[in-house]
Amino acid sequence: MTTAPLSTADFAELARTGPAQVGMSALHTGLRGRRLLLLKALLVRVQRERESVDDAAARRFEAAWRLLEQAERAHPAVVRDVLDYPTTGAWLATALAAPVGQALDRRLDRLESIAVTAALRAGCPLDLTVATPTGTLSLTGAGRLHVGAERVRIRARARVVRIGPEGSRASCGALLLSHPRTGRLTGLGPAWTGLRALPGTVALLDDLDPYRVPPGGVGAPPRAATDRAATDAGAWSTRWRGAHQLLERVDPVRACEVRRVVRAVVPLSGGGQPPVPMSATLRAAPGAVLTSLPSSARAMAETLVHEIHHSKLAALHELVPLHRPGPSAVHRVGWRTDPRPIAGVLQGAYAHLALTDLWRRAAVAPRAPESWRSAAGQRFESFHDQVGGALEILLESDELTIAGREFTSQMKRHHASLGAVRRPRG
Incomplete structure (x- = not known):
């Protein structure tokens, strides 16, 4: 199968959640072309x-x-x-x-x-x-x-x-x-x-831009962006630095991908007392991770990996449609209480496949903190089954395109290759 401008190998690597250098470059080029097209569309609208x-x-x-x-x-x-x-x-x-x-x-x-x-x-x-x-x-x-x-x-x-x-x-x-x-x-x-730079990368802590969060906020119930006065830059920098140190110990290739993909982190309000964690990406704003302050460096690392895979999949879908537009059936998945359309099932399965890959590595990484190794092994076992169920839903659906079915098949192969985690005794 060929998915120009992506090669078959790059397409398969992206499906396996891998940070394929050539594939990511193709996605970036496609996003840039779309951005210029939309800018021209706005000019045409103003003229018309x-x-x-x-x-x-x-x-x-x-x-x-x-x-x-x-x-x-x-x-x-x-x-x-x-x-x-x-x-x-x-x-x-x-x-x-x-x-x-x-x-x-x-x-x-x-x-x-x-x-x-x-x-x-x-x-x-x-x-x-x-x-x-x-x-x-x-x-x-x-x-x-x-x-x-x-x-x-x-x-x-x-x-x-x-x-x-x-x-x-x-x-x-x-x-x-x-x-x-x-x-x-x-x-x-x-x-x-x-704007303040986050340590060790080109990413910015964007608590200023008027368009960083859509009108009305994000999520349900909607979360607003926090402004400069309510942003603890020191806490964000500490979480960010700690997350990258953990990723370097567990999966340095994934750490490099996060540094390359994330352009902005947008702080969101905590959502009450005690704060309820929440993170999101916007299809129109790839490269931005919108999140409340994660509770730890580990939570920050997992949030970054989760959200950049939502961005990657959205960018790929713009370049190579993976499912058909229009009304669709809804399905139950393990990580949500509400039924999801096939697009949501695909997005969730892809992001959680990336996380199960990360958790498997963390569970056996000798340089990972013991607390993360233990938690990662448990989360891997839980979500590995949930992702497997979502992949079956996708492969049984008639709403995927040919490219979407091939992409999901490659996801399933990677899911099967992860196997089970053999954690140390004692």
Whole structure:
């Protein structure tokens, strides 16, 4: 079977939850192509519905598009990086779904901040004013500036950026510096709040971006994003560092995959007292893991592995459809109390297959903490059977495509290869 642009071998490796280098590159390329297609679709929509769009909002959108093109000519890799950032996809999905009127007009302004971020990172000389109706300028993947004004002036020269309220004679609200090679922005000034990097990786703890969580939150009951004031950066960094140390001991290849895939971790509210753990990914924002603060490094490691496999499967389905769209039957699976459609069964089976693989390794890894080895062996035995039952549901379904059936068959082969865990006696 051939699933171009994926080879048969890469397709099978992805089905076995493996971090296939070539396969992951193909998924990333496919996601980038889709992101550009959706961006162009939004431009076409604005042009087609121009008479219904607020004139000022349309003009700002068109100017932002030209600025984005200018930045791409100067530094295409930097522009791709900004467009690849997870919240860009979340914004695009929201803007494309917004009804004509104020809802769409408000969302079109986001392209202005995306284009400005790209231009600043690309080192383009600038002297322009942009709208900040909320009094805040958000720079994608960098941070935000509180200006307390409806328009802000941005002046950039020789990779030094000065930003302040339009017409103000006071000192600028922030001074940003753009790295000459990567274009990364670092800032100074009391009005500037930058995103914080998670240790040892390029991933960011994103507790600032206005599009990091959809309107209304995620999950049921819905969880809201926590803002900077409610985010304990030290606790997040400790969990993150500990999770990567555990993964390095148990499965260094998987640890490398997590570092490569995760671009942003979005803190979610705890959901009451005591806090109830919750994590999620958004199909429109691959590369972002939305989660409440995990209780331990082990819980963080398991959350990361679980959620990146939801992202991987969603990205693969965009490239190679695995199941047919439309209404479907619902099925019971071991890890949920509510019945799931076939798409949910496939997503759950894939993420839990990755976890059973991880738990099997942890249960026998001599460098894993004893507490994790014991818990991992128990969880492997429980979920191994549950995943097996879900795979049978999938293979009996007529809702999978040919590619989906082959993918599930490969999952079943890997599931069978995991066998049972032979834990040490005593």
